[in-house]
Amino acid sequence: SYELTQPPSVSVSPGQTASISCSGDKLGGKFVSWYQQKPGQSPVLVIYQNDKRPSGIPERFSGSTAGNTATLTISGTQAMDEADYYCQAWDSSTHWVFGGGTKLTVL
Amino acid sequence: QVQLQESGPGLVKPSETLSLTCAVSGYSISSGYYWSWIRQPPGKGLECIGSIYHSGITYYNPSLRSRVTISVDTSKNQFSLKLSSVTAADTAVHYCARVFSPHDGFDIWGQGTLVTVSS
Numbered sequence: 001s002y003e004l005t006q007p008p009s010v011s012v013s014p015g016q017t018a019s020i021s022c023s024g025d026k027l028g029g030k031f032v033s034w035y036q037q038k039p040g041q042s043p044v045l046v047i048y049q050n051d052k053r054p055s056g057i058p059e060r061f062s063g064s065t066a067g068n069t070a071t072l073t074i075s076g077t078q079a080m081d082e083a084d085y086y087c088q089a090w091d092s093s094t095h096w097v098f099g100g101g102t103k104l105t106v107l
Numbered sequence: 108q109v110q111l112q113e114s115g116p117g118l119v120k121p122s123e124t125l126s127l128t129c130a131v132s133g134y135s136i137s138s139g140y141y142w143s144w145i146r147q148p149p150g151k152g153l154e155c156i157g158s159i160y161h162s163g164i165t166y167y168n169p170s171l172r173s174r175v176t177i178s179v180d181t182s183k184n185q186f187s188l189k190l191s192s193v194t195a196a197d198t199a200v201h202y203c204a205r206v207f208s209p210h211d212g213f214d215i216w217g218q219g220t221l222v223t224v225s226s
Contacts, residue, residue, distance in 0.1 A: 031210040031211070033211070033213070034212075035213075042202060042216040042218055042219055043213070044216075047212070086152065086153055088213075095155065095168065095209075096143065096166075098154065100152045
């Protein structure tokens with residue numbers, strides 16, 4: 001089955017840039033989405049098709065892919081960005097797959 | 108705007124069948140999109156249980172395929188999940204969500220409903 005791997009946690013200081021990675025076999029050939037989930041809330045789509053932002057998502061959120069790794073970048077990180085972040089991709093055998101999630105802490 | 112709302116029992120006994128329904132408002136299911144069930148065990152990550160295309164074609168997580176049935180009722184504009192032979196490991200918040208295509212992200216989510224498997 002297809003798997004996506006994320007670091008369990010990432011820390012960042014307010015105003016700095018946070019980068020969250022997501023790796024998977026041949027991930028560069030797939031479309032990756034990213035979700036933000038705050039405690040007790042449903043996930044929110046923040047990036048789709050690798051680098052597109054849905055309406056209403058701040059410009060400080062961006063996505064990129066290189067080789068087998070996708071990266072979510074949050075520029076000028078704010079305290080409100082503290083949350084769990086999940087990457088997701090589609091594989092022909094496993095269908096919709098999520099990474100294990102990364103807890104972003106804004107110190 | 109488009110809204111999804113899960114409903115169903117919050118407590119299911121081991122070995123029985125978990126049944127949930129997702130009511131869709133603001134959009135006709137028969138117009139398109141894949142309609143999905145995603146679960147999240149307490150304190151853990153997200154797992155896609157499966158999806159159904161508006162035409163009725165289904166996609167199930169291979170690890171759950173033998174126990175899962177997802178169906179759509181276009182007359183009621185809702186879709187449903189049945190998961191049989193549940194165990195405590197199936198205890199989770201269950202979300203319904205929609206996605207336009209395999210290349211897109213899940214853009215609309217329900218609020219989620221906790222289903223606990225316990226005797």
